[in-house]
Amino acid sequence: MIAPVRLTAAMVEEARGLVGPYLKPTRLLEIKRSGSTCKTLLKLECEQPTGSFKVRGALSNFTRRPASPAGFVTASAGNHALGVAWAAQRTGR
Numbered sequence: 001m002i003a004p005v006r007l008t009a010a011m012v013e014e015a016r017g018l019v020g021p022y023l024k025p026t027r028l029l030e031i032k033r034s035g036s037t038c039k040t041l042l043k044l045e046c047e048q049p050t051g052s053f054k055v056r057g058a059l060s061n062f063t064r065r066p067a068s069p070a071g072f073v074t075a076s077a078g079n080h081a082l083g084v085a086w087a088a089q090r091t092g093r
Contacts, residue, residue, distance in 0.1 A: 015056070015060045018059065018060050018063040018064065019056050019059040019060055019063070022059050022087075022090050022091075023048065023049070023055065023056065023059070026043060026044045026045055026047045026048060027043075027044045027047060028041045028042065028043055028044070029041065029042045029044055030042075049086055050079065050082040050083050050086050051079070051082070052079035052082065052083060054079045054080045054082070054083035055082070055083035055086050055087060056083075057080075057083065058080070058083035058084045058086070058087035058088075059083075059087045059090070059091070061087075062087045062088065062091045062093055063091065067093060071093070072084060072088060072093065
């Protein structure tokens with residue numbers, strides 16, 4: 001069994017540096033609820049080129065791994081597959 005990896009701020013910053021050249025930052029939209037003092041922000045990942053945050057993970061994966069003659073395979077026909085296809089196209093995989 002593989003031990004789980006604890007996510008650190010440094011790992012997040014590294015991933016940000018890897019995907020940053022390919023993706024624009026998405027907007028934060030503040031919503032106000034009447035009678036509430038809480039500030040609520042929505043991160044609009046639907047503005048990503050594939051309509052989902054999953055492209056970030058695909059790009060992070062592609063930029064960390066060496067190219068393989070066998071290519072890459074995903075078991076998805078949805079947002080993850082779209083992210084993998086988009087990332088493969090942009091990174092020349």
